[in-house]
Amino acid sequence: MNRRTARAWTLDALGRLPAARFLASPNCDERPLRESITLLVVHNISLPPGRFSGNAVVDLFLNRLDRSAHSCFSQLAELRVSAHFLLRRRGELIQFVPCSKRAWHAGASRWKGRERCNDFSIGIELEGSDDVPFTDAQYRVLARLTQTLRAAYPISDIAGHADISPGRKTDPGPHFDWLRFRSMLACHHT
Secondary structure (H helix, E strand, O other): OOHHHHHHOOOOOOOOOOOOEEOOOOOEEEOOOOOOOOEEEEEEEOOOOOOOOOOHHHHHHOOOOOOOOOHHHOOOOOOOOOOOEEEOOOOOEEEOOOOOEEEOOOOOOEEOOEEOHHHHEEEEEEEOOOOOOOOHHHHHHHHHHHHHHHHHOOOOEEEEHHHHOEOOEOOOOOOOOHHHHHHHHHHOOO
16 A cells, blocks of 8 residues: 555544545534544445435435435434445445544444443444445445554444344345455455
């Protein structure tokens, strides 16, 4: 890896990643004092459900979703949610919240006996759904992003949204290949 590429994949002091396009979401706040980032949460999202591309997910995270653009948007327009990162189908990476701040991605959640997973996690949304496999580009970028985050923070666990909110959430869904992802991390393959 050359120096330029290495810099692009190194988080700055606030937890912003130069390799990602940054679009600041207002849907975040300060983490609790002295809280360590120990959990990475993998999600999936598509708006409208099952439809990829377009800007609806970006608009949702930026509080500018046009409720008249689709029938399912009317119930979402008032939501105040975000994630640290969105990974599009072709591998484009967008960052909405610096890792030093708390993104609003997990909702009511629990991991290893701890409530409020937003306090100690980083949320990564994969553009996708429970019904469709994820792309090779998404796995490659997700593995690289995970390695970058692990180098910067004491991340000891990686879980799906369904793992921290069982019965309430199903993502990243049955088509997310955990074995493939974990083997990519073990091999340092990106």
